[in-house]
Amino acid sequence: MVISPVHYIAVPLLAAFTIPLFAKIHKELTRIIPGIVLIYLTYVSYVLMSKVMTTGPIVEIIAGWKAPWGINLVYNGFSGFIASLMSIMGLLIWIYSYKFKKVDDEPALKFYILFLMMVAGSIGITITGDVFNMFVFLEIVGITSYSLTAFYRGRDGAEAAFKYLLIGSFASVFLLLGILLLYTHVGTLNMAQIAERMHTIPTSVKLSIFVMFAVALGIEAEMFPLNGWAPDAYSQAPGPVGAAFSGIVVKAGVYALIRIIFTLFDIEGSLQFLIVMGLITMIIAEVSAIRQTNLKRMLAYSSIGQMGVVLIGFGIGTTEAIFAAIFLMFNHAIIKGLLFLSGSFLVYNDDKKQIASLSRFGKKLPVVSFLFALGAFAIVGFPPFAGFWSKLYLLLAAADKNLIFLIAIILMVSVVEVIYYLRVVGKLYFGKEESKIEPKKPAFNSLIVMLILGAIIILVGVYPDVITGFIHNAADTLSDKATYISNVLPSL
Amino acid sequence: MFGDYQNVVTMSVYGSSIALILIGLYGVLIKKHLMKIVIGLSVVDSGVNLMFVAVGYIKGGTAPIFSPSVIDSKPLMVDPVPQALVLTAIVIGFAVTAVALSLVIRLFKHHNTARIDQIKSLKW
Amino acid sequence: MMNTYILILLILFGGAFAAYFLNKLAPILSGLTAFAATTIATILFYTQVKIGSQVQLTIGGINLEWGINAYSWLFSFIVLGLGTLASLYSIQYMQNKERQGYFYLNFLLSIGAMMGILLSHDFVSFFIFWEIMTWSSFLIVIYNGKDVKKIGIKYMIFSAIGAYAMLMSIVMIFAETKSFLISDFINLISTTGFSNHILMITLLLIGFGVKAAVMPLHVWAVGAYSNSPMSYTSVFSGALSKMGIYGFGIVMLAAMTYVSPTISENAGSGYSIISIEVIKIIFQWLGAITAIMGTLYALKQTDAKKLLAYSSIAQLGYIITGIAVGTKLAVMSALFLAVLHGIFKGTLFMAVGAIERQTGTTDMTKISGLIRKMPWTFIASLMSIIALAGIPPLAGFVPKWLLYEGLITSGHYFLVILLFFSSTAAFLYCYRFLFGLFLGQEEEETKNVKEAPASMVIPMMFLAGLTLVFGTYPGLLFKPIANAMEFVGMHDVTWNMTVLSNVWGDTVSLNLVSIAIFVIFISAALFLFKGMRGTRYVTTKDISTSGEIPTENENLTYQLDFFKPFERAVAPLYKRTMDKIYNAIGESLEAVFDFTRSIYTGNGQTYAIYVIVFVVILLIFKDSIF
């Protein structure tokens, strides 16, 4: 059996269906199997990415029906990169959460199935080449996210999950309407064919369809004003899930939005729209973040803000800017992952997750605090950490298009970001008085994961060339629409 | 079949599904009770699903099943794709509703109320 | 040869991490590591590095170029020299303090970063090292855990504003030249004129101005200087602030000297009203105002650390003025002062650190009469204070002379008056510093104070000795300065080993001055010692006034209101306007932020309405939006 992109979906699904049976043999298997699957997915990523880098995109046919007739998976530089990122993040977060105690208390069986499917669904969104299939995967991610957000009892998880579900339902309604309208006009659901037939749709209808898609996927990509659910969901979900939201789920949303804008539609104003929305999202989120007293909420707002910057990057639209934006997505996944993972140990025993409660934790939890500080430094873009390069590339791309005003705003917002992150770091090491709350010592496996993420941050920061090759390839792939169409529909 | 009443039928089929969507949305936006909001979501879903089926209809078409009686005559058939899609949409709608209901139960137990404007412990 | 730069940086950065981890074994080891790393780096630098050599690297698709030139060589003298001495000093100073590993990690990181800045020939590595320097110094500023929010965050806010202004400028420069090399930027402004690129230049100057504590951007400096451990402050104020001067010099000097006069300054740009002359005048005045305000605030301080911190700000003001005036003499004086300030302010902060370590305080109202207890510290401080005040024969006289001469010959009479006022007022705080700490009556509390250990005294004495050497033979410094000026395009700088001269032909032979002053000083000292024999020492509490015995808590120390009449005279200047403005801005921003985040009401339905409103807006305006 040759390894192909469908393994990303098929194997986790098969595993998810089998886990309830294995649970009858031994409880521990429910935890181990998702891990094995994620290790396998990482291996799949390795094999497929090396194939993509050497021989070009892989288009896989499902059920033996060629491109416009059946569903197909497109694994090219961009989707492959994001999918690999997701599978690696998924694996790391699984290792981290393996003995995460609070997860252990609850029915672990369900947690790990849901988590596995959340990762698989996100990967599905990225690699699918069919609009309706994307909707199905979005719903898989949605259902798992709602359930995982409400996973802890005794917290406001249910409230956060309900808001998420409410807004998420709007997303699915608008997405369905958009897909329906699109289908009635082009008579197909295959993205490449839609893209190819897009010019046949009357402009006004096209715009309406675009509005529906943009709103639906904007909700998933945490675009303002559609992101009311995000801070709540991030802050109430279990720590590893928060990391997965920022490292995996949002990436899927942004990916879908970008795929729609760059490949499906040919609307000129959509890029400016992205810039403006990204800008507003960034400003409002960062400004809200600075006034937070809840650590997780602060991280959540920061995450939203970063997504805004990513949207700006894509909105600028040149290959360099897309490169910067993808680099930013990568950095955000790694760094915000580290921040969420280490942060959830810092506030582990504080039910209110207050920043004030981690005063002088630097002594009690030296490694975790150090890693949090590292993440904070990296995310605000201090060299020599990973965040710096993406910021630099983004600004260079913006300067190239002479968007001076935009640069100024991004940098001003960065100052805000610096303030609130360093405030936490200062608190960690030099808080006024020692916090009364006893911290929770991280288990070995969690520590390893955080150290790996920290090492990646430093490695990419010192020598970004380890990753830029892939990202350049991804950026080139995304900006080349004609090749996408001809890859999927060779006959046309 | 419908002749001159084409517009009326268009209005009634599309109109009713759009009306369902709007009524559902109204419930979601205005009703304070969580159950009503969930019901609103279901109504919206129904509207969208109805829209799917309506759009797939072709005047004079039969169901897209090649039963023994029609397999040779190849009559005009309606578009099968929206029907397949709507099946998926219905099931997904069901799943979301189930999760929503369970969340409502949790919320009601936690806050002892089901009014959405009183459940705001997470804000700013 | 090729890799010496990388090797030096590796030693410094690697030493930083080694120091951090060795702290776990024994704290003393990390101090020794820091000393060893800086020493080795210094030796390597001065034996292996030739001016003009370069090394190219490519990282992330960006070409970097590292090398040393005459101009950066001058500054490396401060960084490495002060770094080595401060790390030697730190070993004993930091003894018994907690988290030494953390301290030395950031200490070495910032020294390495400063070296990196000096080595960078391109803006990207310049910025990278600049940021490393910023955050490592931030981490030391908050090391005490005191007033993290007020001081540390303030420092970081200003640094971040500065750094991002610089970054913005860098990307704009890249967009224009497609190159990150600083030399290409100089080429750009020298071929297309200065005023066409006024925005990027202003932004760069803001970035450097923050570190150089220029007037409206100075509010972070006092807290940051006085809050870090003194062994670092000597580097912080002595060397790190000079990085601002370094960058400032690059832009201003290159802009002033390379822009060919044939280019029409006002050609085709929206900003054409602002020419280089305007920028020069602005910074001349900002520098002068900084000098005066720094001096005035220094007068008021009762804490020796803060006094020195304000004094640093004032001195940086002189330097800025000197560079901004831009004549050869002025620039020479500014660069001379830049090096010298590193020397004497380094010494003074070290001396204060020694006093803090031995007595536990630096409050001038609490301690006095340390001259007998800490004689070496006193001598070092005395010499540095003399240098600071600009009295011959010590080196401070030289830049002062040059600066006044430079200003007068270029016709900036009003600036001369301002600076003269400032340096006269500086005598007052210099005196107060000496008097408050060392002279006067001994306090009960300082009875058992001993001299600081040798490893702390030696760096101080060494630096103090340098002020004497450069005061007598300023030519030793003139030579590299002249080279540096040559490099930035100011040709034919004349200098003499021991003689200062002015355009009218008047000359001052510093040797003669030195000998004369030395003779006077010795005889005065002999006289004083002779006269002192008959005096009786009383403690500060040993007073009786009209038969009333003062209570314990009544402070009769007269250091408290030392310059009251003078302060009263200049009281209107003490309004701290900038602080107030910044605080007002901060508070109103916080209010705006709080208002903004109330968008997230917490009601799920409101969010749903947002979605619908957004949809409606997009649908209605879809034709104009897209």
Add this chain to the structure above:
Amino acid sequence: MKKYLAIFLLLIVGFYLIQAFNLVPFGANRVGNIDDESTVGAYYLKNTVPKTSVANVVTAIVVNYRGFDTLGEVTVLFLATTGLGSILFRKRKHGEEEERVLKESSQLVKIGSRLLFPFIALLGIYVFIHGHLTPGGGFQGGAIIATGFLLMLVAYKNYKLGHGALTWIESLAGITFAGIGIWGLITGGTFLENNAFPGLGNVNDLISGGVIPIIYIAVGFKVAAELTGVLDILLSIKPNKN
């Protein structure tokens, strides 16, 4: 106030929806000429019978052409049950019996339900076994069976469902679906490829269409088990004390 604002906004949304669908006349032939294969609908109508031997085109689309969607859909259901279980999970005290909120029904309802249940189940099974021939299929059949269980759950206060059996059915059905998919890969074809059997059989025979009916039967069982599971979980919630 808010009410009128909402109505106003919704009317605008409605206006634009109508405007968008106005260009899609009701009942117009958008599939195009079937022989052109210009739309996917036309392709399916033309090729389903010759290429898959399935009479019901919708079934062919659901299970084969877009079988990947259906797999996802089944997963969504599965995840909904799992999610429900995790959201409403509560630790039971030792020996605590499940107790439903329902009232005991009358004898008439009980006996009536018991009488009806086999027929409902049979109907459901018929619907999904004939999914590739007649209208209906796995989802519809499964839903019908779940209705039968709902009837029983409502009628009997303490109707016991075999949780173990439900899990087995769910998992096995899921494994069958995903396994058939992977079988396609193993045999050198594509995922979910309809090549498990050498022949596709004759159109309108009960045994025809390759793996399509098998998948649909698996889906039927899975849907039935999952819907029943959801009902069971939602019914066994204890009310608040106050």
